[in-house]
Amino acid sequence: MTTHTHAVLHRALRHAEEFLDGLPRRPVAATASARELRARLDVTPNERGIDAVQVLDDLVAAADGGLLGCPSGRFFAWVIGGALPSALAADWLTSAWDQNAVTHACGPAACVVEEVVGELLKQLFGLPSACSFALTTGCQLAHFAGLAAARYAVLQNAGCDVHEHGLAGSPPLRVLASDQCHGSIHRALRYLGIGRRQIIAMKTDGNGRVDVSALVGVLRESSAPTIMVLNAGDINTAAFDPFAALIPLAHDHGAWVHVDGAFGLAARFSQSKSHLLEGVEAADSWATDAHKWLNVPFDCGVAFVRHAAAHRAAMSIQADYIEVSASHRDPIDWTPEWSRRARGFALYAALRELGREGLANMIDRCCAHALAIVDGLGELPGVEVLHRPTLNQGLVRFLAPRAGATQSEHDARTDEMVASVNASGEAFFSGTTWRGRRAMRVSVVNWRTTEADVNRALAACAACLRPRSNNFSPNKNSHL
Numbered sequence: 001m002t003t004h005t006h007a008v009l010h011r012a013l014r015h016a017e018e019f020l021d022g023l024p025r026r027p028v029a030a031t032a033s034a035r036e037l038r039a040r041l042d043v044t045p046n047e048r049g050i051d052a053v054q055v056l057d058d059l060v061a062a063a064d065g066g067l068l069g070c071p072s073g074r075f076f077a078w079v080i081g082g083a084l085p086s087a088l089a090a091d092w093l094t095s096a097w098d099q100n101a102v103t104h105a106c107g108p109a110a111c112v113v114e115e116v117v118g119e120l121l122k123q124l125f126g127l128p129s130a131c132s133f134a135l136t137t138g139c140q141l142a143h144f145a146g147l148a149a150a151r152y153a154v155l156q157n158a159g160c161d162v163h164e165h166g167l168a169g170s171p172p173l174r175v176l177a178s179d180q181c182h183g184s185i186h187r188a189l190r191y192l193g194i195g196r197r198q199i200i201a202m203k204t205d206g207n208g209r210v211d212v213s214a215l216v217g218v219l220r221e222s223s224a225p226t227i228m229v230l231n232a233g234d235i236n237t238a239a240f241d242p243f244a245a246l247i248p249l250a251h252d253h254g255a256w257v258h259v260d261g262a263f264g265l266a267a268r269f270s271q272s273k274s275h276l277l278e279g280v281e282a283a284d285s286w287a288t289d290a291h292k293w294l295n296v297p298f299d300c301g302v303a304f305v306r307h308a309a310a311h312r313a314a315m316s317i318q319a320d321y322i323e324v325s326a327s328h329r330d331p332i333d334w335t336p337e338w339s340r341r342a343r344g345f346a347l348y349a350a351l352r353e354l355g356r357e358g359l360a361n362m363i364d365r366c367c368a369h370a371l372a373i374v375d376g377l378g379e380l381p382g383v384e385v386l387h388r389p390t391l392n393q394g395l396v397r398f399l400a401p402r403a404g405a406t407q408s409e410h411d412a413r414t415d416e417m418v419a420s421v422n423a424s425g426e427a428f429f430s431g432t433t434w435r436g437r438r439a440m441r442v443s444v445v446n447w448r449t450t451e452a453d454v455n456r457a458l459a460a461c462a463a464c465l466r467p468r469s470n471n472f473s474p475n476k477n478s479h480l
């Protein structure tokens with residue numbers, strides 16, 4: 001390796017250390033506007049090349065203030081996990097090794113690591129050992145892979161080969177999906193040629209769980225090839241559908257059941273939370289994310305399919321120049337992509353770094369922190385708890401102080417509070433609309449979050465709730 005490559009990699013290490021070491025001091029929110037970032041980053045094609053170390057330094061300087069503190073223990077927005085140290089480092093090596101995890105021939109170690117990771121995950125999640133699996137860019141494409149297998153299988157059961165005849169030559173499908181299902185389900189279905197009118201929303205109860213009683217009639221109503229989509233942890237309240245009741249019912253009517261377990265499948269690792277998933281192992285396909293609660297860097301999702309033949313039929317490709325090997329698992333047979341990143345290395349590292357015990361501890365810790373934040377917020381004046389976490393997700397609403405304030409004033413107050421806590425730099429949350437009302441979401445999915453982070457976040461929320469005359473001033477406090 002040339003000294004130049006050494007120099008730039010060492011520089012990258014230093015910048016990474018500075019970024020991570022600075023997390024406790026820097027604001028969690030971005031401080032640079034899009035306009036500032038464009039002014040700094042926008043360039044025209046340069047005639048001459050620029051020294052690699054210089055390129056890196058320039059990039060770091062220009063991105064300053066434009067990076068969210070996603071890896072911070074006080075980042076509670078959306079559902080964004082941190083990266084475990086070994087996973088982060090393995091991810092760097094993945095780039096250095098630059099393997100193409102498309103076939104065994106292109107990346108032998110990368111493909112064997114994927115084989116191993118798939119087996120480990122099936123054991124850890126308690127899924128059937130004969131399942132096939134695929135590592136994808138995220139849960140979105142894991143849904144795509146699982147639902148493509150579903151589409152193929154339910155149409156095959158109806159006597160139709162969708163690959164030969166396309167959807168135009170197939171009977172119409174119908175999809176029953178929880179009314180709380182994530183937008184990535186609708187998008188995956190759209191990619192698969194399944195339109196909105198083919199999707200029937202299944203009603204959920206006050207806890208966000210699909211109501212079983214209403215379903216029997218719906219299943220009987222039509223003999224169309226059917227796919228049912230259930231939640232193992234929805235984004236607002238981490239609701240788990242009653243799998244033990246729903247899945248056998250769906251199977252009695254010949255439906256394929258796909259489960260969105262983007263982060264919720266990880267509840268399996270915890271002794272006290274595992275019951276939420278009871279019966280989920282009877283489904284036909286499952287999608288989850290390693291870049292959420294397994295804390296590997298972006299991007300990594302995982303699909304599991306009970307019926308390997310349908311999965312392979314939906315994804316596989318034969319091309320003249322591809323060496324087919326009977327003795328190896330070629331990822332190209334199972335994933336929607338062709339050339340692809342060797343994302344198994346980071347996942348392998350994360351699973352080994354934590355082990356069963358570490359995974360369980362991380363899940364339990366995150367759940368306890370989520371509860372502490374929501375309960376702590378609930379004790380503050382003018383805060384209404386909409387959902388006390390049963391897993392790692394909670395919802396609160398901030399009430400406008402005016403007597404007789406309207407719902408839309410409470411909505412506005414809630415959005416203002418999210419913005420003002422985020423502007424304080426002390427913690428970062430995101431908003432949502434839940435059952436028609438604005439709410440602040442609390443999501444804890446990061447190994448880094450500590451009790452001190454929880455207390456610091458609560459103090460920031462309390463300070464934002466105090467009248468303006470108070471001496472807490474957003475941004476100035478961010479360098480504590």
Ligand SMILES: *Cc1c(COP(=O)(O)O)cnc(C)c1O
Pocket residue numbers: 079137138139140141182184233234235260261262263289301
């Ligand atoms: C994050 C999330 C998704 C989408 O996952 P990506 O990895 O962003 O593609 C789908 N469903 C749920 C419940 C999620 O939380």
